[in-house]
Amino acid sequence: MKIHYLISSLEDSEAIRALPAICKIFYELGHEISLYILSPPSDYLPHELRTSLLEGLTNIYCKHLFETKKNLFACCNAVTGILRRNPPDFLITSQKMATIAGQISGHFLNIPVVSWKHGTDDEKFFQTRQRFSRFWIADSSATRLYLQKKIKIPSDNIFTWPTYQPPRTLLWSAEKREYWRGTEALRLGFLASDHNKKSKTCLIKALSLLKKNHPNLSQEISLLIAYDPAASNYRRTLKKPGLSGRYSRNLAKLRDLHIEEIQGNLTTFYLHADILVQPAYTLEEPLHLYEAMTAGMPVITSPFPEMNRALNGGRNGTLLSKTSPALLAEAIHFYLKTPDLIRKKGQNAHSWIKMTYNRQNFVETGKEIIQKMEEILLAEKQQKLTSAVPSLTFNKN
Structure with missing residues (x-):
């Protein structure tokens, strides 16, 4: 033909x-x-x-x-x-x-x-x-x-x-991945782009809520931010957010939180973050969610038909019932208390990608x-x- x-x-x-x-x-x-x-x-x-x-x-x-x-x-x-x-x-x-x-x-x-x-x-x-x-x-x-x-x-x-x-580099690296054991700060991975302002806002407010119940939050959690290299305009919205009023005040409470940025090398990001947190799902993100799972990383995200299938009833990560700072804070708190689940769900996610x-x-x-x-x-x-x-x-x- x-x-x-x-x-x-x-x-x-x-x-x-x-x-x-x-x-x-x-x-x-x-x-x-x-x-x-x-x-x-x-x-x-x-x-x-x-x-x-x-x-x-x-x-x-x-x-x-x-x-x-x-x-x-x-x-x-x-x-x-x-x-x-x-x-x-x-x-x-x-x-x-x-x-x-x-x-x-x-x-x-x-x-x-x-x-x-x-x-x-x-x-x-x-x-x-x-x-x-x-x-x-x-x-x-x-x-x-x-x-x-x-x-x-x-x-x-x-x-x-x-x-x-699935990229071979991520498939191979996932086999040797060292999972979080609860003895050091949990590295929350967040992928920033111009399309996910709702995710940024939700994450900032969720971390502010966690701060109330975790006075030493900076010792328990660190934030690893990667910037989507395909995005045309990189905005450092988590350090200098395009937000005002109470959102800025929420961010000010997190000044002692360790924030690390990775630009242009998403493979490094996938292999060093412990959990990918993308609370507001957008159509641009399925690729990144799949690659995180390929690398053996559990995912926290919001409801979407394809993610309902990919997270496999919660076996490969956490599906929030809606984009809510309170629900996101609850999910992060749950992982902080159960480090074994990060390994289990991360390995499940990796196996699901390989099979599918x-x-x-x-x-x-x-x-x-x-x-x-x-x-x-x-x-x-x-x-x-x-x-x-x-x-x-x-x-x-």
Whole structure:
């Protein structure tokens, strides 16, 4: 098959990290695949991701369609032009803008489209064009449920293909991880970015509540902060928060708390923090939560469909019933009193990631999707052949 793979951008995400492995499956099975990117090259890519893309896409034709960001109309024109000049057997789309442009162009030119759905947002963008794609690929079980319940896509038209690829460095390091024993300060890990102000506020207030019951909190807890390298603007909100009034007063009570910052090296962060605390879940964070679990770290976060599954009924961490400073303070206090649980839940999290996101499952699902595409092409060829053959009529004399 000749396949065009259309994406919106190369910005760091689970979808992009899995791209080399996805293309490799198609390429090794003898299919011709070309990659088209709607946005200009990204200003920043983590070194490991850049290396992975360069090595993994060596045999794949890749092209950025624009040098500056364009609107939907321009994207549709560009995609339509490519499909006309070099029509593929299938167009695969990934990410919102690419999916919308690909669905419209493919429908107009009668080229079959397969669409990825990452996450459970943007319902209004996909509801009206859901039938423009022959079938959908959900990146998680939660996304599959979303496509069925919200977008009303039949179950038979959805494949679940988890995109997370556990980094080998974290898998190997987790086997030798030294867990907190309760004899030194508990290192709370927090990943800061421009998108999680609610998490920052909740964490500051939770630590202030803990301070009331733990006068020597600075001897029991330290804070390890990492800054998401993909974020465009690093704000030191925990040391100089964009907060006012009582929030600033809460922070002032924590001046004696030891705060350590890590910039640009998330692997170091995952291996040195004892617990990852992200009380307000955002759509940008699944990757980081998974990587913490890969490294053998339990997670404290808020309810979200995919996290309900990942935390496995509390075996791999703690799922707060809501984003509440009081509940977060209670959860941290519980871990302070039961250090053995950090080891147990951290090891459970690591084992769950290895079992759920292994290479064999990834490849087998890819093969099933390719088989589905081949079946669709074969059915269309048979239909065209049938319609091209004139019907034979027999006259009885």
